[in-house]
Amino acid sequence: MTYPIRIGVQLQPQHAPDYNQIRDAVRRCEDIGVDVVFNWDHFYPLFGDPDGAHFECWTMLGAWAEQTSRVEIGALVSCNSYRNPELLADMARTVDHISGGRLILGIGSGWKQKDYDEYGYEFGTAGSRLDDLAGALPRIKSRLANLNPAPTRDIPILIGGQGEKKTLRLVAEHGDIWHGFTNAETYPGKAEVLDRHCSDVGRDPAKIERSSGVEGRDRDTIVANAEALTGLGVTLLTVGCDGPDYDLGAAEALVRWRDSR
Template identity: 60%
Template sequence: MTSSAASSMPGRVRIGAQIAPQHALYPKIRETLTEVEALGTDVAFNWDHFFPLSGEKDGLHFESWTLLAAWAEQTSTIQLGALVNCNSYRNADLQADMARTIDHISGGRFIFGTGSGWFERDYDEYGYDFGSVGSRLDALAVDLPRIEARWAKLNPPPVRDIPVLIGGGGEKKTLRIVAKHADIWHSFSTPAVLEHKLGVLSGWCDTVGRDLAEIEISTELRGRTVQEADQLYDLGARLFTLGLSGPHYDLAPLTDWLAWRDSKNAL
């Protein structure tokens, strides 16, 4: 895929804030979400782990889905989801039902972010089979059609067609799953890597009969310069997420990136 082809993808820039549920008690997380929404952030994400991913390994930490249900009730405008849910931790049909329920609580603001899982400590301490990268991806490929089928059976159904966000950049399996199922594809790619991966994803879209332009391209902002973000934008990225961690959840960088979003959307 060429830069010019990628940059022709439609869509406004959106900014997400990943409020990592670590190193802070719930009142601080709740307060941070209120501030993030008030700033006009488009999406609030958490993550689906059972232990901190940085800092004190046994530090404060909370579970993803129960937080998301509370967030759905607390907020009124911001979209929300996990970046990303771990498919291995819950039965596929149960995931679909939980997603549908949170979609109703939020009034249709839920994003079903999912992936195959990777943090081995979560698996070991909670009694899940870690398997291999390949086996976990195979399970995700099997479970996504089950999730979609369950959404079609639930009464009441989801408020809307719940957007599916898939994280990861594996070229043989992950991007094929993305081409088949995702409304949003998230990666941590540099501009050079993103350009290459988009070419691979475009090939998989051709294989499965999908238009790449239907998939919103999502990436991470933490550690990025404005120049890098501009390059990712030119390649077609439209959802940019900034990671925030407790105990303090510094929102100053988020404010700066929201201003960058507004400048892009004014073009």
């Protein structure tokens, strides 16, 4: 399969004490031609003031579903530990309907211990959290298949992570999109491992869309890194954007680059 080059923006829901700042950034993403708008699933900022302003992931996605008309939306990524799998499936189905079929269900095993401790979730170990994710993914799929009304489409499942033994095996088994948190240097080795897992489970690796963040401090570097990643087969390219200002300069550069190809 071949996938179009798509540009994503992760609007990090931190350091924006006025939600209008985030709402405006979502509007601007649609206006400039971004393809996918992500947030993330944390309860506190990941950098800057650790107790700074922050908003919750999935209630925000419901608002984005109403606000937008074209872009796909999702979390990069939801933490499996925070919600019962059946509940998460129902939430995803509901946002899918509100958005008219534009939700990407991003999910990962979780890693930020402060979130767990402050909100009363058991942190466990990296292995136990991955085992929990392995148990949750079939339950999510089963619930999606039995909801009434059904989702408007087969909601694509994006799995985030790069662990070679467990995470990439789960991508091979369940993922429609893989976001490896890799760059052009680290991507090839991880992609090779994913391809081996696909062979083991009898799945065509070409049926898994490849996604990556794009790094760089200036627009030329960002575009150069995007070129390198697409040369390796990555087609969904996402830049992070922090509050409160949500400067979309990098996203604009990538949109222009996409349109000039």
